[in-house]
Amino acid sequence: MSNQSILRITRELGEIQKGSDLSIAVACRDVDVRHVRALIIGPPDTPYEFGFFEFTVKFGKDYPTKPPNVNAITTNGGRTRFNPNIYAQGRVCLSILGTWRGERGEEWSSAQGLESILISIQSLMSSNPYENEPGFEDAKSDYDRKNQDAYVAKIRHETLRISVIERLEDYLGIKWTGADRSSVTAYNADDDCEGLETPFEPFRDLCKRRFLWYYSSYLMTIEKEMARHRKGQKFDKMPFEGVGNTMDGTFEYEELKKRLENIKKKLDEETQSWAVEGRQLADKEVSLAANLQRQFEQIIEHFQKNDSVTLDLELVDKNPFVWQLVLFGRPMTNFDGGLFRISIYISPRFPDEQPRIKFETPVFHQRISTDGTLCYFPRRADEIKSHIEAIIEAVEDETPAYDPRTMVNPEAARLFWGSADEKKMYNRRLRRSVQESSEF
Known part of the structure; x- marks a missing residue:
């Protein structure tokens, strides 16, 4: 591969990694930018909602003259076809990839790139993927409407089971013994890295953090679907599904709920374990512990000079890996008079693993989950000061x-x-939680 091609790929990867698209992530080993991993998070209001779908992207020596080869990894060991255009064997059928005949102007051109490919794949994950199958685009009969509903229903179930639950269970080393696990091949994202000593799992931390973000949404989906599908009910087979390229199974939402709750419990235990491991590193005077201690002192000094924000910050039990932030609500806002206690747990593998933020004070807020997990975006992932600034910004933003x-x-x-x-009603409930915060 020419240096020009490698520079092009490197630039494209950097642009995606620095971009603001919350649905797409890419990574590669430092030794070879030609072999890339891509993660697409399923779009909201579709049966793929907040699922984690991973792909391999292999660039040939003739890139960008020709498109890369793209294969789906999230296929339940080659047994599950998640879309008419995403086959169980991993094949992705798109005109932009040259794997499907499209209309004039839809084929690949060197002006396109990795981001346009991933956006095209993401567009397949629609609210009605039944229409993606050629010949079924305009299906209007009662038979087809019934199939559309049935297809959406089983994709939603398998998105939760395979792309979310099995992935997180694999990351956490959970061996589920329930009935739903016996016929499942464990998730494996390293199939294309044979011969390498260490598995390549670039999205492990990202998926864990997003799971905590979307845990309430996953539970809400399960509760809703449990009322619609009886336990053990078989999936309907679609007219375009063939042998070895289908989505077979049964609805097991009760089982999925237990597994989901178990994952949440294990993630909470993992977060708490960071404090213990961090204390040990601090006692050994490891450089990361010293660095965090230094950052803490610098941040204290910074906010002492900042009159626009009122907060207290301390290390819990003098542990540089567990910080407690007390944020005082800004006057003349919905948070006026509030007092919010926030725990910041820092991983011993920071910044490769990002901090986990927990609001100990209950707050009714669209960016704070019912269990206190905050959705926020630091400008610099490797700087705790940036994390604290992003926490404040996420909480106080009244016009997001x-x-x-x-x-x-x-x-x-x-x-x-x-x-x-x-x-x-939102503002009343937010204000009520703010008023109660000083009593918590």
Whole structure:
């Protein structure tokens, strides 16, 4: 591969990694930018909602003259076809990739790149993927409408089971013994890295953090679907599904709920374990512990000079890996008079693993989940000061841009983005939680 091609790929990867798209992530090993991993997070309001779908992207020596080879990894060991255009064997059928005949102007050109490919794949994850199958685009019969509903229903179930639950269970080393696990091949994202000693799992931390963001949404989906599908009910087979390229299974939402709750419990235990491991590193005077201690002192000094923000900051038990932030609500805002206690847990593998933020004070807020997980975005992931600034910004932003991917409290989000009366209800509930915060 020419240096020009490598520079092009490197630039494209950097642009995506620095971009603001919450639905797309890319990574590669330092030794070879030609072999890339890509993660697409399922779009809201589709059966793929907040699922984690991973792909391999292999660039040939003739890139960008010709498109890369793209394969889906999230396929349940080659047994699950998640879309008419994403086969169980991993094949992705798109005209932009040259794997499907498209209309004139839809084929690949060197002006396109990795981001346009991933956006095209993401567009397949629609609210009605049944229409993606050629010949079924305009299906209007009662038979087809029934199939559309059935297809959406089983994709939603398998998105939760395979792309979310199995992935997180694998990351956490959970061996589920329930009935739903016996016929499942464990998730493996390293199939294309044979011969390498260490598995390549670049999205492990990202998926864990997003799971905590979307945990309430996953639970809400399960509760809703449990009322629609009886336990053990078989999936309907679609007319375009063939042998070895289908989505077979049964609805097991009760089982999925237990597994989801178990993952949440294990993630909370993992977060708490950081404090113990961090204390040991601090006692050994490891450089990361010293660095965090230094950052803490610098941040204290910074905010002492900043009159616009009132906060207290301390290390819990003098542990540089566990910080407690007390944020005082800014006057003349909905948070006026509030006192919010926030725990910041820092991983012993920071910044490769990002901090986990926990609001110990209950707050009714669209960016704060019911269990206190905050959705926020630091400008610099390797700097704790940037994390604290982003926490304050996320909490105090009263006019955020509409983005369902940042709404981690579904009920609060529904009211915030609802009618005028619902927005008033949101503000009343937020103010009530702020008033109660000083008593917590």
